[in-house]
Amino acid sequence: MNNDIILLGYGSGGTLSHRLLDELIIPTLSGVAEREQNDSAILAHGGGRLAFTTDGYVVDPIFFSGGNIGDLAINGTVNDLAMVGAKPLAVAVAFILEEGLALAEFRKILEAMRAAADLAGVRIVTGDTKVVPRGKGDKIFITTSGIGVFAHALEISGGGAQVGDKILINGPVGDHGLAVLAGREGLELETDIRSDSAPLNHLVGALLDEFGDAVHVLRDPTRGGVATTLKEIARQSQVGIRLDETALPINPAVAGACALLGLDPLYVANEGKLLALVAPEAADALLEQMRRHPQGQGAALIGEVTAGPPGQVQLHTSIGGRRAIEMLAGEQLPRIC
Amino acid sequence: MNNDIILLGYGSGGTLSHRLLDELIIPTLSGVAEREQNDSAILAHGGGRLAFTTDGYVVDPIFFSGGNIGDLAINGTVNDLAMVGAKPLAVAVAFILEEGLALAEFRKILEAMRAAADLAGVRIVTGDTKVVPRGKGDKIFITTSGIGVFAHALEISGGGAQVGDKILINGPVGDHGLAVLAGREGLELETDIRSDSAPLNHLVGALLDEFGDAVHVLRDPTRGGVATTLKEIARQSQVGIRLDETALPINPAVAGACALLGLDPLYVANEGKLLALVAPEAADALLEQMRRHPQGQGAALIGEVTAGPPGQVQLHTSIGGRRAIEMLAGEQLPRIC
Known part of the structure; x- marks a missing residue:
């Protein structure tokens, strides 16, 4: 500062x-x-609990391969609720539109929001629209907020990691960040990389129904990527984390584009991925169930929780080396979500 | 369209x-x-009800006499919950900051949010911060979302107006809109007009505790002013409304500035005002109680609900004439909240 x-x-x-x-x-x-460093706040209400979350979306460009700012905003909020184990009850949307935005584009974004909400099974119940003059905004910003409810008494938190926990991810990393980057003006990547933007509440619901308190931590590695998210969990739980580079799933096109652009895929944003830190005895069965789910076909076991040093994440590299992983410093890809 | x-x-x-x-x-x-045309959505949950609302704030300038975008954003959301009869349980805040915003200004805004939340008695429980490059935003936009809970079973809605209801307002109109306008670059109004930005939940709570189902409609006349809000209520309740121009409280400085600028105070935004449509037999006592409250000292009875024509608002003017009031057409004061 x-x-x-x-x-x-x-x-x-x-x-x-x-x-x-x-x-x-x-x-x-x-x-x-x-x-609290969780994706949603937990509120006590009427003898039970509610989850509450908000996120602003300023992604540039607003349309990219695999999605647009509309479904991204819905999925992001649904996922923030899912990451504390909550089911989405309702979503609110607030638009800040720039004068001059094409109504046809706005309609396309609204349609994507509707489709994403339908897929997640959540209702958009209220909203607000403001307009700013040309040059005082950038086409459209969307803030989505969500209320979630709990079907169980599980406490899923970034602080819940235990030594020995296995770390699972539900599929390959980096697709969202690269898809947005590829869509950005001036960059022409000849790839078919598509954003992984997707709702994760059904996957999480299935895992919690089956495995309950074997699931200790859930977190979606969005801004800052897998590296930053694991570092947050290591700090919050005061544990060490070992991440196996060779185990991390990554699509060849993403790996290639990252190499070309000098980006580390560990720091690239995802929008349909979750990290699950789970009890070791349940890890294999959990991984199997993840892989049977549409949102988890590329799931993998990528590391484990160690005794220390607390707050540190060690990457075991493909060539047998080890290096400490830190949070994203500075800004790798502005306006990725 | x-x-x-x-x-x-x-x-x-x-x-x-x-x-x-x-x-x-x-x-x-x-x-x-x-x-639904109410200020908050009502959700069924756990055998009870929750209120849920969101609003984006893009006011220009971000600092003005009587407040800034921070307390405005908190008060606006607290008031949207109050207008359906709910008590604020929690607020979420999402910032969209423009690169280059002075941290000192941001700090002042955050302090105003904290003070407003304390005054309303609500906790800010979660949030999000995005940054956009210079020229892609305008200093700061804030989206606040709120969850409200109900201490009673009253259904307060814009659709609840009944013929014969008296229309109360808790004080003079137009101060917020004129304060923002006066603060806007290039306009120099030599006045001491201050925004009326204030939380109304305590006032509403006191009225509902005392008068319960005698309160039929509550609505805060923000964007579009008293005229647009009354028109909305008339349509939603399918009743007529008579508004007495001479009864409408307005500060002389606001009246003068409106005359000077060619603005109709009926259409100017307020941020600490409410319209209450109440059973006629309770109106006098309600008005008295309003006037005893810090947020209602300038309260007045300004009209009543009539049999028709449905959806129409008639202004009885100071010179004995009558004219139909329509919603604000076009844009009178952009970025007033």
Whole structure:
């Protein structure tokens, strides 16, 4: 916070985002020193619990291979609820439109939102629309908020990792980030990379119904990618994490594009992926069930929770080396979601 | 919807906003023809009810006499919950920051949000921060979402007006709109007009505790002003409304500035005002109680619900004339909230 202005990197999801939150936003807004680091807040209500989450979407471009800002916004909020084990009850949408946005484009985005909500089985119940003059926005920003309810008493949290837990991912990484990058003006990647944007609530529901409290942590590796998310979990749970590079699923086209562009796929954003940290005795059966689900066909076991050092993530590389993984520093891909 | 692009007027809260909602957003998003026109959605949950609302704030300038975009965003969401009779349980905030925003300004906004939340007695429980490059946003946009709970079984809705109901307002109109306008670059109004931005949940709670089902409709006349809001209620309840111009409270400075600028105060936005449509036998006592509350000292009885024609609002003017009131057409004051 040495700089006196907002930098692009404050929106990265990585180190700068954490500093902005920890040093300015959280202490000023809430007056509490410690913040909950989960994807949704948990509220006590009527003897039960509710999950509550909000996310702004400013992705550029607004249309990309495999989706657009509309389904991304719905999936992102549905997934933030799913990552604490909640089922989506209702979603609210707030649009900030730039004067001059084509109604045909807006309609296409609305249609994608409707389809995504239908797929997730959630209703869009309320909303708001503001318009800003040309040059004061960028086509369309969408903020989606969601309320989730619990079918069980499980407490799924980034703080729940236990030594020995196996780390599963439901499919290959990096597709969303690369699809957005490929769609961005001025970049021409000759690939068929498509965003993995998808709702994960049905997959999570199936896993929790079957495996219950064997599921300790769920987290979707969006901004900042798998590396930043694992680092967050390691800190929150005060455990070590070992990540096996060779086990990490990645589509060849994504790997190739990352190599070409000098991007580390570990830091690239995903929008239909989850990391599940699960009890070791249940890991094989969980992996099998994941693979039978449409959202988990490419699932893999990619690492495990170790005794330490607490807060550290070690990458075991393909050539047998080891290196410490840190959070995304600065901004790798601005406006990826 | 003859134009093929988004116009500024689509964000006015008036006729164009209604058309965008009714002809594009609602049918595409929800597939239902009729929309709920209340300030919050009501959700059935666990045998009870929850209120859920979201609003984007894009006010320009972000600082103005009597408040800033931060407390405005909190008050707006608290009030949207209050207008269906709910108590705020939790608020979520999503920031879209423009690269280059001064951290000192951001801090001042966060402090105002905290103070507003404390005043309303609601917790900010979760949030999100995105950053867009310079020239792709405008300093800061804030979307606030809120969950409300019910202490009673009252159904307060824009559809609940009954013939004979008295129409109360809790104080003078137009202050917020004029304060924002006065603060806008290039306009120098030599006045001490301050925004009326304030939380109304305590006032509403007190009225409902005391008068219960004598309160039929609550609505805050924000974008589009008192005129547009009354027109919405008249349509939603399928009743007529008579509004007495001479009874409408307005601060002299606001009246003067409106005259100077050619603005009709009936259409100017408020942020700490509510219209209450109440059973006639309770109106006097309700008005007295309103006036004893800090947020209702300037309360007045400004009209009543008539048998018809349904959906029409008639203004009885100070010189004894009558004219039909329509919704705000086009855009009177862009980015007022």
